[in-house]
Amino acid sequence: MLKNPLFIMAIAVGLCMAINIGANDVANAMGTSVGARSLSLRKAIILAAIFSFSGALLLGSYVTETISKGVIDSTYFVDRQSFFIYGMIAVLLGSSIWVTIATYLRLPVSTTHSVVGALIGFGLIGGVGVGGINWGVVVNIVLSWVFSPIIGAFVSYSLFVVVKKRILDVSSPLKSLKKDGPFLMSTVLFILSVSFIGGCFKRLSNNFTLFYSIGISLGIAIIGGVVVHFFLKGYSLNKNDEYEKVENFSKILQVLSASYVAFALGSNDVANAVGPVAAIISVLKNHEVSRQVCLPSWILAFGGLGLAVGISIWGYRVMETIGKKITEVTPTRGFVAEFSAASVVLVCSRLGMPVSTTHVIVGAVIGIGMARGVEALNLRVIRNIVFSWLFTLPMTAGLTMIVCKILITIL
Amino acid sequence: MRNVIAKLFHKSPFEALHNHMIKVKECSDLLKPLIESFITGDRKLIDEQVKAISNLEHKADIIKKNIREHLPYHLFMSINRADILRFLHEEDAIADSAEDVAKLIEMRETKVPSGLKEDLAELVNKVLETVDSLKRTTSNIKLLSQSSFAKKEEEKISSLIQNIDKKEFESDVIQQKAAKDLFLLEKKIDPVSILLLMKIMKELGSVADHAQNTGSQLRCIIAR
Incomplete structure (x- = not known):
């Protein structure tokens, strides 16, 4: 299989898409950390790379399943395996080109x-017709696009208040x-480690995942809280720069939430690049188009x-x-925005809703603005986002159809 | 390269507002040396000082125009856009009035009668104190936004605004006294000088008035 040109092509376009995602989504999500001077550019890059990779590997599976089996019913292509493979390559190419x-x-x-x-475009050209596309899933996805920024705004507004x-x-x-800092840190650490360790256990075994991860996370949270308590004791009570001291402390929280955001992002977005690749590999390997695609860890790692x-x-x-x-953004605000966005993305990702991280973080920032x-x-950005909602589906669908036609003619 | 996040954050007008205040203060502060040379009657010095005041007023105007241009309707701000613009308008009027005082002094060679010298010096001091307390108030806006409009900071600004009102009231009293003193001398001075001196004092008073109005505008901003 490794020498199969289709396999190599699938890997190549998947990689192209993954690079695109990393370049845009991750950078957008972690940008406020750099803006608030909580992280230097170099540290932000290193953190982003490490945590989005782990996020993809540890929590990536949820969304990947939804993408490959949800939008189109792959059983339509049981008799047309090579067409299915071309289609999946076209999906990746079409969306890469549009991005x-x-x-x-x-x-x-x-x-x-x-x-x-792109998947819709493939469905349409593949002759499954309008009825072959699972519009219920599409509607769910579209709803989650509209609601995810709103939820992001709501969460960040509440947290900031x-x-x-x-x-x-x-x-x-x-x-x-000094009084609340340790609790704040403990909460952040707890949520962060539950999602991180929970993912680790999920990969290793299925037993006692929740029990163990909550236990270990509680331990980490308590230790973190105690450390922060003693750390904050060292801050002298000088009346003049209290807000600055608070902001300084928030820098630590923001570094944590930046890691969290990269983690959430990796888990959410890796599916976009890897889902179609996994579908292709499954066909090449088993010589049949199945409804469900098994996602080996190495594919997720490759996406990461x-x-x-x-x-x-x-x-x-x-x-x-x-x-x-x-x-203008300060560490407290940046921390709230990133932490809220990451939480929303992770929850949506667990529920199998492919949301846009960038849009969620825009919602989160607006939520802080409301407080x-x-x-x-600049609220004109919202207009741009709505435009992008309106344009993206027809554009990628059209591009994918064209690419698919070309591939079929050439190959 | 797409950059939603970079686009989402619009440059805050607060820093530019602060710069505007600094220019307005610089401009009005020149009134003190100007009135001093007006009292001594040094025309050469007066010409120079008037030019300097005009120059600073123009610079404040440029900052004002810049702020206005960069406050489009689709901005979502922690402070109401109209409030900011009204605040800016009043603040700029301080410099405008200072320039008007300068123009009146330059316009005609008027001798300041000795009975009025002390009043004038006192009046300009109090007017500048009013502007100064305004500046001390506005320099707290940054804290207000840092604390995301905490009650503590709002109260602090509130009490500073009361201080502006107090100074403005005091300058009114001095202005009234100066006018009385001027009319006591009405037999000794020519009417045109009286007219001009009255106008100068009134315009000096409006420097303080505009400082007070700016403070009141700030009060509206806090009371959202």
Whole structure:
């Protein structure tokens, strides 16, 4: 199989897509950390690469299954295996091309949406007809696009209001930070380790996953809280720069949430690149088109590697631009935005909804704005996002149909 | 390269507002040396100082225009857009009035009668104190946004605004006293000088008035 040109081609276009995702989505999600000067560009890149890779490997499976079997019913292609393979390659190529064009046009498209559009395009050209596409799944996905930024806004608004009530809007922010800082850190550590360790156990064995991961996470959270308690004790109560001290502490939280966001992103987005590849490999291996595609760890790891490569070669520039442009965001706000976005993405990813990380984080930032946490936001971005929703599906569907036609004619 | 996040964050107008305040303060602060040379009657010095005031007023104007241009309707801000624009308008009027004072002084060689010298010096001091307390108030806006509009910071600004009101009231009292003193001298001075001196004092008073209005505008901003 390794010498099969189709296999090599599938791997190549999958990698191309993964690099695209890494470059755009990851960089967007972690940009506020660089903007708030919580992370240097280099550290942000390293963290992003490591955590999106682990996210892809440990939690990636949920969405991948949805993408490959949800939108189109693959049993239509049982008798047309090679057509199915061409189609999947076309799906990857079509969405890659669209993401690249959109990147050039500065349209904030989602790689997730692109793949869904491409799958619809493939379904239509593949003769399954309009009825062969599982519109129920498509409607669910479209709803999740609309709702995920709103949920992101809601979560970040609530979290920011809590941070504001407990730490910022008090007579002495530093005193309340000393009191609440350890709890805040424990909570963040707990949520982070539950998702991380939970993923590890899921890969290793199916027994006692929840029990063990909650136990270990609690331990980590308590240790973290105690460490932070003693760390904060060292802060002297100097009245003049209390807000700055709070922001300084938030930098640590933001580094954690940046790792979390990269992790969530890896788990959510790897499916976009790897789902179709997995489908192709399954056909090549078993010589049949099945409803379910088994996802071996190595494919997820390969996708994660693609993400990491994308982050290092192109995400660098994206993050640099974001970091230079947004100087107004502070670590407390950045932490709330990233943490909320990562949580929403992870939950959606668990539920099998392919959401766009970029759009969720835009929603999260707007949520903080609604709590009067940001000085000025440009809401025209929302218009661009709505445009991208309207354009992405027909564009990728059309592109995929064209690519598919060309592939069939050539091969 | 697409950059939704970079696009989402619009440049905050707060820093530019602060820069505008600094220019307005620089401009109005020149009124003190100007009134001093007006009292001594040094025309050469007056010409120079008037030019400097005009220059600074123009610079404040440029900052004002810049802020206005960069506040499009689709911005979503922690402070209402119209409030910011009204605030900016009033703040800029401080510099405008300062320039008007300068123009009135330059316009005609008017001698300041000795009975009025002390009043004038006192008036300009109090007016500049009003502007200064405004500046001390606006420099707290940054804290307000850092704390995301915490009650503590709002109260602090509120009490600073009351201080502006107090200073403005005091300058009104001085202005009234100066006018009385001027009319006591009405037999000794020519009417045109009286007219001009009155106008100068009134315009000096409006520097303080505009500082007070700016403070009131800030009050609206907080009371959202």
